[in-house]
Amino acid sequence: LAEKMKVPSSALIKKLFLEGKVVTINQEITFEEAEEIALEYDIIAEKEVKVNELEELLKDQEDDPSTLVKRPPVVCVMGHVDHGKTSLLDAIRQTNVTAKEAGGITQHIGAYTVEINGEKITFLDTPGHEAFTSMRMRGAQATDIAILVVAADDGVMPQTVEAISHAKAAGVQIIVAINKIDKPSANIERVKQELTEYNLIAEDWGGDTIMVPVSAHTKEGIDQLLEMILLTAEIEELKANPNRKARGLVIEAQLDKGRGPVATILVQKGTLRVGDNIAVGSSYGKVRAMIDENGRKVKEATPSTPVEILGLNSVPDVGEIFVVTDTEKEARHIAEVYIAQSKEKLVAETKSKITLDGLFSQIQAGNIKDLNLIIKADVQGSVEALKQSLVKLSNEEVAVRVIHGGVGAINESDVILASTSNAIIIGFNVKPDNIAKERAEQEKVEIKLYKVIYNAINDVEAAIKGLLDPVF
Ligand code: GDP
Numbered sequence: 001l002a003e004k005m006k007v008p009s010s011a012l013i014k015k016l017f018l019e020g021k022v023v024t025i026n027q028e029i030t031f032e033e034a035e036e037i038a039l040e041y042d043i044i045a046e047k048e049v050k051v052n053e054l055e056e057l058l059k060d061q062e063d064d065p066s067t068l069v070k071r072p073p074v075v076c077v078m079g080h081v082d083h084g085k086t087s088l089l090d091a092i093r094q095t096n097v098t099a100k101e102a103g104g105i106t107q108h109i110g111a112y113t114v115e116i117n118g119e120k121i122t123f124l125d126t127p128g129h130e131a132f133t134s135m136r137m138r139g140a141q142a143t144d145i146a147i148l149v150v151a152a153d154d155g156v157m158p159q160t161v162e163a164i165s166h167a168k169a170a171g172v173q174i175i176v177a178i179n180k181i182d183k184p185s186a187n188i189e190r191v192k193q194e195l196t197e198y199n200l201i202a203e204d205w206g207g208d209t210i211m212v213p214v215s216a217h218t219k220e221g222i223d224q225l226l227e228m229i230l231l232t233a234e235i236e237e238l239k240a241n242p243n244r245k246a247r248g249l250v251i252e253a254q255l256d257k258g259r260g261p262v263a264t265i266l267v268q269k270g271t272l273r274v275g276d277n278i279a280v281g282s283s284y285g286k287v288r289a290m291i292d293e294n295g296r297k298v299k300e301a302t303p304s305t306p307v308e309i310l311g312l313n314s315v316p317d318v319g320e321i322f323v324v325t326d327t328e329k330e331a332r333h334i335a336e337v338y339i340a341q342s343k344e345k346l347v348a349e350t351k352s353k354i355t356l357d358g359l360f361s362q363i364q365a366g367n368i369k370d371l372n373l374i375i376k377a378d379v380q381g382s383v384e385a386l387k388q389s390l391v392k393l394s395n396e397e398v399a400v401r402v403i404h405g406g407v408g409a410i411n412e413s414d415v416i417l418a419s420t421s422n423a424i425i426i427g428f429n430v431k432p433d434n435i436a437k438e439r440a441e442q443e444k445v446e447i448k449l450y451k452v453i454y455n456a457i458n459d460v461e462a463a464i465k466g467l468l469d470p471v472f
Helices: 009-018 031-040 053-058 085-095 129-136 158-170 188-196 222-236 328-351 359-366 380-391 412-421 434-443 453-467
Strands: 074-079 111-116 119-124 145-151 173-179 211-213 247-256 260-269 277-280 283-291 306-312 321-325 370-377 399-407 423-428 447-450
Touching (some): 009 031, 053 321, 053 328, 074 085, 074 158, 085 111, 085 145, 085 173, 085 222, 111 222, 111 306, 119 222, 129 158, 129 412, 145 222, 158 173, 158 399, 158 412, 211 222, 277 306, 370 412, 370 453, 380 423, 380 453, 399 412, 412 434, 447 453
Parallel strands (some): 074 119, 370 399, 370 423, 423 447
Antiparallel strands (some): 247 260, 277 283
């Protein structure tokens, strides 16, 4: 402190001595004491935050392979609106009779667990890829397997394609549920045919994507779908160490009138127990109670288990990572560092977003070798034409990748995908809707609009020329 204030340490020791505090030069004083002394010299003391302190505090310890045991898969449901995501989640939940037998009251906490053949599966019950991707935006991944719901009477639709792109960008396994097979107009083979265009090829078509025909209404195929999820989980060898301090994610959170801040968390590693000290983003506290999806109080939650927790001092954000600490003081410290650092982090993240114009300098600074693009156009023919021309611009040094292409206005989902994948959005004869426009501004995602295909290709090519390392 003396060094920072540029005064002799003896002066500070003397000052403290006069206040009745006998200290030596090797002794630590509290921040409050330091603040008080500094003030006497007209200096405002601020807690110093190390640049990577938060990363260090939240750093995950690697578990020894011998400590790992099997954990249930965490599954989300994605797909086009009205294709039956909600109905399917309800149907799956109803087939799980154990909860009802035990007299529990089903309640929505953002996730639930079902048991089949003595094995558990955890479902995130907020359908749609917005929830899925907003978690990824915080660098967290909750899901192991994505169920892509496609209505057999409607086939592949724009949001089906979005969902595929989101799942692929996240590297999540896709299982297709071809829904509404009870309908006379259902055409399972047509759905399989359409999906081949997106590299999802059914096993009976010579591919390796699991596709299960189901009906959320008649419950046909539901058991088979659950078995396929377990089979996929088995192959993925999903494991975690339950015997360590817990760590996981917030999947839902709100302020409850009677109970205060309530968060549903998904334990990913370790075991969370009532009484544990916990830090979650800018919030912290002691777990006062844990409630499962059947409204029952539980004392502990193991990996892949979702529980509602009470006891936080404020409402955390969805997608935030939680960690258990030894002391409450430590938990508070993490929250404080988080608050101090999040502003700087936001600025830093904003700066690193890719733009076509700034590509050259960004490349020079960070050596970006992939140019990720999202293409939206008024007709599928234009999407394909642009895609093919743009990908062809790739060379040895720069890979142009189209991570998503679709027909229709540029929407929020496109912007979120662009943000998480550091992509630029190219619109041809389409515009962003208002929400997308706002979101793009927030996320600093670049949207380039064109009316002539040639211009789009030209622009990207020019940017790529700048991308190239100078050859001597
Ligand atoms: P979401 O928007 O994807 O969540 O779709 P919903 O679950 O809300 O379902 C949309 C509509 O399709 C509703 O009217 C459902 O009753 C209907 N639906 C969902 N699954 C099935 C099914 O398996 N068979 C039939 N016939 N209708 C279904």
